[in-house]
Amino acid sequence: MPVAIITGASKGLGRALARALAGRGWDLVLDARGAEALTEAAEAVSAHGTRVTALPGDVTDAAHRAALVSAAWRLGGVDLLVHNASALGAEPLVRLEELPLEGLRRVLEVNLVAGLGLVQEALPLLRASRAGSVVAVSSDAAAEAYETWGGYGASKAALDHLVAVLAVEEPGLRVWAVDPGDMATDLYAAAVPDDPDPRPEPATVVPGFLRLLDERPVQGSGSGGRGPMTPAVRVPAELSARVPVEQRGPGLDRDAVRMLVSRGVEVAHHTFTELPRLLRAGDLLVVNTSATPAAAVDGWIGHARVVVHLSTRGDDGRWAVALREPDGRGTTRARAGGPVGTEVCLPGGVRLVLEQPLSGRSERLWWARVAGPGVLGLLREHGRPIRYAYTERDQPLSVYQTVFAVPSPDGAGSAEMPSAARPFTARLVTELVRRGVQFAPVTLHTGVASAEAHEPPCPERFVVPEASARLINAAKAGGGRVVAVGTTAVRAVESAVGADGVVHGRAGWTDLVVTPERGVRVVDGLLTGLHEPEASHLLMLEAVAGRQAIERGYGAALKGRYLWHEFGDVHLVLP
Known part of the structure; x- marks a missing residue:
């Protein structure tokens, strides 16, 4: 079994990552300062049946670091070292003029020096592993100048540079500095105790770490050693769409959202009502007819x-x-x-x-x-209806139905709305048809596997009717563009295409995960909502448009202060 050392593992991200690795069969050595919390965490993690050694102590203590590595050696070696332990320097955070120098020293000792010391101690075992890896948990405060985050940010900036150099010096290892974003942890609460906005649970970012371990990307020399789980996108809380657009002012309808349009790396800003003039006669929209139950x-x-x-x-x-x-x-x-x-x-x-x-x-x-x-x-x-913490209040179920939703005779539906289609209105659909744009209905009943924890999607039930398959094939043959409305439509239609590129009527369950390596065989473009770029969603976008185009689009959406999530604005990706 592979062996990992995780510092700061009694709660928060460290504990969530330990649990995920144990679920994959990893043996673990866990560190934290608090013995009681660490013991409780180790007992919970060991329920997976793997070997777990819990060693409470201070990671700045050289003897404690040596004990951690010795414990890992007894389990079989060190395949992964995660330096997650962090200190703030002051709680709550303060401006630099008020930052105690002793606090700054502590921040550097915990966040930087202890990390290097542990790497030095474990390096022989990491080199001996067939998949030796080091993950240093960083922060966007390493690159951005946030008021009161100076001491903490300086330590993480130094950590990023240390990781970049280590990657050059140890080409046989994989070394990443990863910014997981703000999370609902004790550390963040201590740093900013008055922040009223909800933050995601640590478990929601763990799949990004697992993706790093699975794919083992080589860290880029131009990225400061960072191994990003996603593009460098941090969505401010105020950009979360808290209510539907039609509730934001008198006279507004669902189509009153903004639309970012990407063609390659070029971006343009539009409103959704301009969609008919951005498409052309012969183009075809693939839409998901799955209804949304009160789940x-x-x-x-x-x-x-x-x-x-x-x-x-x-x-x-x-x-x-x-x-x-x-x-x-x-x-x-x-x-x-x-x-x-x-x-x-x-x-x-x-x-x-x-x-x-x-x-x-x-x-x-x-x-x-x-x-x-x-x-x-x-x-x-x-x-x-299922809703998440960024929304303001409960909404009637009708708010979560798209204009294309058709109730299923057996009551099946999508646990969460296929939200890319939400801005469509009957008036807009009529205008598109008048201009020669066709629609091909498909059905994919999406679950909740990919909504918050950013896990790969589980198998989902889908139907591509024979009539829709013929429409799609005819559009392709006639030079029209096939534009999927939402990633669920992409998954459905790409699950019904043969190796020859011909779409067939098909129904059943799909476990397809669309990746850049697999590519897309049918879809030319995509209309999607703006969501934080978790793993499977990002991979699909990359498959359609390429990573550079998606990164440019996300950056433009943030700069333009577009609204995100299911009640937010949309992104149209065209070839």
């Missing part, structure tokens, strides 16, 4: 309240579910599911029994057996 429902595990997100109904009658914790603000935060056999009580006498995780990579989504009355009746009576 969130309150439940209880014993006396503890949970919120259940019902994701996907399997062919065997089981449901894929995600358990969430209420956050006190009307929304929820991520939590792990399990263990096997956990019973969740729902209204109306419905019970769920957790049977197994959907994936060995994560314990967030579980297959659950349903006992009692049916789930569809439960959702009709007690369900509400």
Whole structure:
């Protein structure tokens, strides 16, 4: 089994990463200053059946660093070293004129010197590994001048440069400095205790780290040694669309959103109502007709309240579910599911029994057996639309339906709205048809696997009707552009294409993940919402347009202060 050392592993990102690696079969050596919290974390992580050694101590202590590496050697070596331990220098953060010099020394010792010391101690074992890797947890404060973040940012800037040099000096290793973004951690709360905006849970960024380990990209000399999980995109909280556009002012309709248009690396700014003149006769839009059910429902595990997100109904009658914790603000935060056999009580006498995780990579989504009355009746009576913390309030289910949504006879639908199509109105569709643009309906019932934790999408049920396949093939043959409305439409149509590029009528389950390596065989363009660039979404965008174009587009969207998420603005990518 591979072996990892993780510092700062008792809570937050360190603990979340430890849990994910243990789920993949890694043996672990975990460090933190607090013995009690570290012991509790180690016990939780070891439930996966791997070997876990917990060593409380101060990572600035050379003897403690040596003990960490010795413990890893006893487990078999060091394949991965994650330096996650961090100090702020002052809590809360203060301006440089007020920063205690002793605090600055502590920041440099923990964030920088201890990291190098641990690497030096572990280097012989890292070199001996067939996949030796070092991950240093960095921050955008290393590159941006944020008020009060001076001491912390200086330490992370120095860490980034140290990582870049180490990558040059040790070409046999993979070395990355990774900025995971602001997260809901004790460290961030101590730094900015008055920040009212919700931050993502640490578990949501872990798939990006796992992607680094899986793909092992060579760090670029021009990037300061950074191994970015995504383009350098940080979305300010004020750019999250908190309510639908039609609720932002009188006389507004769904199509009153802005639209960024990318053609290669060139970008232009438009409104969505200009879409008919940006397309041409013979072009074809592939649209997802999946409707959105009220898929969130309150439940209880014993006396503890949970919120259940019902994701996907399997062919065997089981449901894929995600358990969430209420956050006190009307929304929820991520939590792990399990263990096997956990019973969740729902209204109306419905019970769920957790049977197994959907994936060995994560314990967030579980297959659950349903006992009692049916789930569809439960959702009709007690369900509400899934929403996340960046939204302002609950909305009626109609807000989450697109103009293309067609209720399924068996009640199936998308747990979360195929939001790229939300700005379409009947008036706009009519104008597009009048101008000779065609529509090809497909169906893909999307779950919640890729919404927040940034995991690869789970298998999803889809249908590409034979009539739509003929429309798509005819458009391609006639020189028209096939533009998918949303990544769900891309996944559906690319799952129905043969090696010869011909689309066929097809129905079933798809586990396709569209990547730059696989490429796209049908889709020429894409209309998509603006979402933070998690792994699978980013890979699909790269496959359609190329990484440089997507990075340019994301940068322009931030600079232009476009609004993000399902109620936000949109991005049209054309060839």
